Amino acid sequence: xxxFNKAGGREMPELNTSSLPDLVFAFLFFIMMxxxxxxVSLKVxxxxxxxxxxxxxxxxxxxxxIYVGEPMQEFRAQMGTATRVQxxxxxxxxxxxxxxxAQEKGSMKEEDAPxxxxxxxxxxxxxxxxxxxxxxxxxxAYALKISYSxxxxxxxx
Amino acid sequence: xxRKKRKAPSINATSSADIAFMLLLFFLLTSxxxxxxxxxxxxxxxxxxxxxxxxxxxxxxxxxVVLISSSxxxxxxxxxxxxxxLKDRVxxxxxxxxxxxxxxxxxxxxxxxxxxxxxxxxHVISLQNDRGTSYQAYIDVQxxxxxxxxxxRNDVSQKKFGKIFAELDEEQQKAVQTIYPQxxxxxxxxxxxxxx
Numbered sequence: 001x002x003x004f005n006k007a008g009g010r011e012m013p014e015l016n017t018s019s020l021p022d023l024v025f026a027f028l029f030f031i032m033m034x035x036x037x038x039x040v041s042l043k044v045x046x047x048x049x050x051x052x053x054x055x056x057x058x059x060x061x062x063x064x065x066i067y068v069g070e071p072m073q074e075f076r077a078q079m080g081t082a083t084r085v086q087x088x089x090x091x092x093x094x095x096x097x098x099x100x101x102a103q104e105k106g107s108m109k110e111e112d113a114p115x116x117x118x119x120x121x122x123x124x125x126x127x128x129x130x131x132x133x134x135x136x137x138x139x140x141a142y143a144l145k146i147s148y149s150x151x152x153x154x155x156x157x
Numbered sequence: 158x159x160r161k162k163r164k165a166p167s168i169n170a171t172s173s174a175d176i177a178f179m180l181l182l183f184f185l186l187t188s189x190x191x192x193x194x195x196x197x198x199x200x201x202x203x204x205x206x207x208x209x210x211x212x213x214x215x216x217x218x219x220x221x222v223v224l225i226s227s228s229x230x231x232x233x234x235x236x237x238x239x240x241x242x243l244k245d246r247v248x249x250x251x252x253x254x255x256x257x258x259x260x261x262x263x264x265x266x267x268x269x270x271x272x273x274x275x276x277x278x279x280h281v282i283s284l285q286n287d288r289g290t291s292y293q294a295y296i297d298v299q300x301x302x303x304x305x306x307x308x309x310r311n312d313v314s315q316k317k318f319g320k321i322f323a324e325l326d327e328e329q330q331k332a333v334q335t336i337y338p339q340x341x342x343x344x345x346x347x348x349x350x351x352x353x
Contacts, residue, residue: 018170024177031184049296053303054194063193119193122292128225129288131295135343139203147195150296 044069044086049124051150062115064104066097068130069123083123083130094133101141121149196299219261219279221250225298227289240297247305251337253277270332271317283342302341309337
């Protein structure tokens, strides 16, 4: 009864992997779509404050960032150690915020402009004076939706 | 001559998957997936320059002043409080469970889905800070205020719908928001403690 003999020397059929690269590429494109490469190089030291009642910012394309903190070590020679504001890739003065916001608004689609959100990423050691000034500048620029960026609390209150 | 038919040699493509994986890993590492989280707030409209500042008349009982001093101490309704007590203070103020006459007045409001409810509609929490206050202290207070409102809203949602506020649909959320409107006013900056 050689019916069940493996006389034929059958081999395990090989899995066809020729479409695997395509799958991976499709995944790659997906990742490229959902993540944002638009990362500015930070010039200020920024340690985010901690909070618990956080909400996610929904649309990334509508969010403008303002960084506040002390200049990093390599910029201290020119800028000193006082808290500075960073817009895009450069240090800026508070007075420049208004025109910066106007410019950002201009680059958006008109129907999106009212939903613009400004995320204030300030160092936790910052004094409120500069934050208050920024808030006043944002009010003047009619960027009324803001978000105080924070990270989830690790150590309890 | 019956020669064997020659096949066109195919490129060995087994490693292209590896190459694609390398690319994928590179993008995964360099791009930032992190969703930015934060405490969302709305700033008030700017005051037109030519307009005289008019004082909005708020009854004293409807107002809770939360002041953060330059040394990060919290003054809530005229008393020093610890950050841990702040949430309960705010909850008590907003809810006014015993109809205290020093707490916000309750007004009969017709809330959709709920019917008539007594709501402390006119309450205002005025958040004031000094120029020298640290940002972390300010965020802590903002966070506690938000937490107080979240808890109140969760309580009423749980009672009525059996779900927490975040899981309700839009109409239900609106109704709950009518009962506990979030009224945090961030006052114009003042400079008490000196310091920049």
